[in-house]
Amino acid sequence: MQLIPCVLMRGGTSKGPVFLASDLPVRSDERDEMLLDAMGSGHELEIDGIGGGSPQTSKVAIVSRSDHPDADVDYLFVQVMVSQRRVDTAPNCGNMLCAVGPFAIDQGLVQAQSGVTQVRIRNLNTGTFVCADVCTPDGKVTYEGDTAIDGVPGTAAPVGLTFLDAAGSKTGKLFPTGATVDWLGDVPVTCIDMAMPMMLVEAAQLGKTGSESPAELDADKDFLHKLETLRLRAGQLMGLGDVTDKVIPKPVLVAPAQAGGTLQVRYFMPHNCHTALAITGSIGLATACVTDGTVLERMLGQRHEKRLTTVKLEHPSGAIEVGLSYVGHNASIVRASVVRTARRLFSGSVHVPNAHRLAG
Incomplete structure (x- = not known):
């Protein structure tokens, strides 16, 4: 068995492990197979892994320092299928995105400020940029607060997300067909x-x-x-x-x-x-x-x-x-912001098999 460091986090109304990219294989096929094993993909309950048996709880975030001048960290989202041994890295996930800013600060990828720390995130799935405002009183992340979001019990510290250039995330156009209907x-x-x-x-x-x-x-x-x-x-x-x-x-x-x-x-x-x-x-x-x-x-x-x-x-x-x-010109660009919450659930290592069942 291999031990892979990870942090299980709730981001918004989703949940999943967050990994440092440096702790995972460089080759995408080896990385994806390791994630399938870690999550227990291929079984409706993901009984042999740490996945939650639902698309909302079978998600993975991979984070690393960014070399882009407009970003502090890079974030790759991986949707791990529950009943199929397959992953999808085409879309972004804004709920797991809520966890990226706090994780980056906790892991030392971004220096915390007193009060609120802004983390500039580049999403590798779509090439878009998001600013996350994370509560850091006394220079440390806090997950406790009075913000409630529907779909999650209790309250927690707010995480503000502003999507800077979300139009055409995968197709290059806001309306890919050229029509609004x-x-x-x-x-x-x-x-x-x-x-x-x-x-x-x-x-x-x-x-x-x-x-x-x-x-x-x-x-x-x-x-x-x-x-x-x-x-x-x-x-x-x-x-x-x-x-x-x-x-x-x-x-x-x-x-x-x-x-x-x-x-x-x-x-x-x-x-x-x-x-x-x-x-x-x-x-x-x-x-x-x-x-x-x-x-x-x-x-x-x-x-x-x-x-x-x-x-x-x-x-x-x-x-x-x-x-x-x-x-923008004539206020023609729409920029959207949301307030969500996140929680660090546990830190440790997930055990995965040494041999991976790579497809031929």
């Missing part, structure tokens, strides 16, 4: 790439209210088949090719708000409904709310002014607020 047969959708490539569709178009629980949606196999058919077509239109074995684009159902928010959403990962909402997803959804002609903007109609400064997105566990600011 595309028709997939008789179903109008918005294909957007803002922090995360997504396909946004009104729930009513698929015979849903948008208020269904994740369990109800996951149990409706006919609905899931329709949603996946649309997602595959959207992936082709977005220039992502055959996305059958990819987790992007993420399909998202949108519906009128029920609890005073801006909209109600059901976010898929992509074949299971998220019990809350991905941070990267919230960034794209908020942007679509203030962009003329999208499915979301048309749903909102005259109920909201275009230049919203806050978008509140209702999800199965509560809601998340996204702050919006407008920069």
Whole structure:
């Protein structure tokens, strides 16, 4: 057995081990196989590893010092599949991103300041940059505080995340198809790439209210088949090719708000409904709310002014607020910020086999 140092952390509504890149194999195939073994991938409970048996708890963050002048650290996100021995490094994860700043300071990659320490993060999955504001009273990270986020019990110290250049994270364009609405047969959708490539569709178009629980949606196999058919077509239109074995684009159902928010959403990962909402997803959804002609903007109609400064997105566990600011020429660039929390759960080493089952 090999011992690999790691820190198990909760980031937002996700959880997983955080590794220093220097503690993992350099070759990506060897690294990925080691992560599959560490997490116990290939079993629905991940019983033979430290994964949690759910896409939200089968995530990995890999962190290293950055050589980019605009970043302090580099962050690679790895989505480890639960029942399949496969990983995906195409998307970013904004929830695990919440843990990167505190981890970087705790590990000595970034010097803590008194009060709040800003950590400049380059996401290697997408090449985008995020600033994390981490609470560091007395020059040390604190995880205790009064900030509550829906989907996580209790309170903790806030971690502020500002996405600096999230448009076109994987495709190079905010609207990869060149349109704010595309028709997939008789179903109008918005294909957007803002922090995360997504396909946004009104729930009513698929015979849903948008208020269904994740369990109800996951149990409706006919609905899931329709949603996946649309997602595959959207992936082709977005220039992502055959996305059958990819987790992007993420399909998202949108519906009128029920609890005073801006909209109600059901976010898929992509074949299971998220019990809350991905941070990267919230960034794209908020942007679509203030962009003329999208499915979301048309749903909102005259109920909201275009230049919203806050978008509140209702999800199965509560809601998340996204702050919006407008920069650049004629304030044409949307910049989004969220406040989340993180927690360091344990530090130690994970045991992995010496021999890896590399594919031929």
